[in-house]
Amino acid sequence: MIDPALRESATFDRPTIAAIQRAAETGVYDIRGWGAKRPLPHFDDLLFLGASMSRYPLEGYRERCDTDVVLGTRYAKYPLHLDIPVTIAGMSFGALSAQAKEALGRGASEVGTSTTTGDGGMTPEERGQSKYLVYQYLPSRYGMNPTDLRKADAIEVVLGQGAKPGGGGMLLGQKISERVAEMRTLPPGIDQRSACRHPDWTGPDDLAIKILELREITDWEKPIYVKVGASRTYYDVKLAVAAGADVVVVDGMQGGTAATQEVFIEHVGIPTLAAIPQAVQALQEMGVHREVQLIVSGGIRTGADVAKALALGADAVAIGTAALIALGDNDPRYDEQYRELGSAAGFYDDFQDGRDPAGITTQDPELAARLDPVEGGRRLANYLRVLTMEAQTIARACGKAHVQHLEPEDLVAVTIEAAAMARVPLAGTSWIPGVTGA
């Protein structure tokens, strides 16, 4: 029991003091997983204006409200037609166990959506269980090969991710098993660094030629996504479109990572909420909104978040952290073991350590065996269904027969910051800071 007379510093709070003490003790900066933990303007700061006198709602349980989305309609011979607008974000085999990757594939396939590889290549477990698999084309090119490229349903050229725009990946030696090392052509057990920039192109003009090459290799069959970490989103999206992207993926700073410096996660990039309107503006100005689809990720947790992202102009969302939680990450039944690792259920973020009690972010065979891919897939499918039904619930309440019919006009903000970032009015006013004047 802390004496209530003691006053904690807002500037030097206990986590800050502990961080200074840890740095002084070790001389090494903190590396962890997860995404930004600081409070940020987010989807929670937006509300929907349900239908009433001026809008006509749909019956919540009966009337049709579609959820499908087609990705890659611009140039690809075979666009992806997904049943729901919630996809699984790129997470590597290496960062995750093979069982976890398989579970993600099973869960996504059960509800008709896509999964995504990650740094380190494509595993048979993931390809085998994924109805729609997006193959990431990353700066490291670990495991990249034309055979797997042709097996993919779409290709995602990754320029960055929300947790670390401008940073390359890292996978610490504890997780570089023989299999991971072989797939990445690396010595087992080393701390692996992934390049932060692509090795054979250096700017948007080059990217256009790179995308052309990927299309040529795959005979123009596959949608090509370009993924950026949210930072200069307006310009990045314009350049991605100019380079020939079929789909642009924007990952906000709440997006997760398997291992990155704490200082990077918390201090680089912009919130998802701030990125979406920039991306949509860029697409609209180029006349390709909806022709080039927009996928948004970074902090999607509920069907309300899905609906809000769509209302702001996204065509689909991607989830990573939430998908891992659905599989069993941070499960209270492992609380004792989390505490043995210096954490607790609900707080565990040491994905880099490879000692995940839930068997998800690990390459330890005994720990990985704790996750049953079939059961994990079932849990993920359930969660994805809930996200979808929640989004439908909101869409119907707003009178929409398709979740993609949601629009900014359906939204208001409860904080000035969120109103300014999302470019929707502050609730009860017509004021959009920065748009409609004082």
Add this chain to the structure above:
Amino acid sequence: MTATVDPGTAPDTATVFDLAKQTVRALNAELHEPTARRYTVLNPQGAHAVAAGVATDLTIDVHGHVGYYAAGMNDGGRITIHGNAGTGVAENMMAGLVRVTGDASQSAGATAHGGLLVIEGSASMRCGISMKGVDIVVGGDIGPMSAFMAQAGRLVVLGDAGASLGDSIYEARIYVRGKVESLGADCIEKEMRPEHAAELAELLAAADMVADPADFRRYGSARRLYHFTAGNEY
């Protein structure tokens, strides 16, 4: 061409593609489902992605200069570019042989996993960047930042190497006959043992290059950056 035939039984005569009259798309579509075993490509005129994604042991002769990513992701083809090559020639090659009779631009052989890339002239910066098992033999010089984060394979340079050679290198081996302007982080000169001279002789022979292995120096990783510690910049 209207019918696909088994490349194994196709006549050993070259099918000609003239890129002044035909498209790169048509060329690559044919190479991906070949009806012949040998191809001659004329008038590439700097086109990009020429012969990208070849997946069988075709013999392809390209007469003229090519743009970016020629022979990209080659997986078994024997491709000769009779001219200069733009950025990323033979990038991510898996197997086969790519030969450039002139010079190559940036990132030659980037991330390539296998096969042999021969550049008879010089290569610009980032030659062999992130190479993952390919062998690269360059008759002339290579530019700065070559073999950056090179993971596996061999890079042989008969001329000089630019600054920051082998920065953050993993297990690739580099042989340079001429001067090295500077070595990158964690790259050091290593002893040239008999087994290295032997493999170098094999590589030179495979590339049809004449040089004495005794004239080369070997470079590789000091392996000081393999773990994040308080003592290194990572």
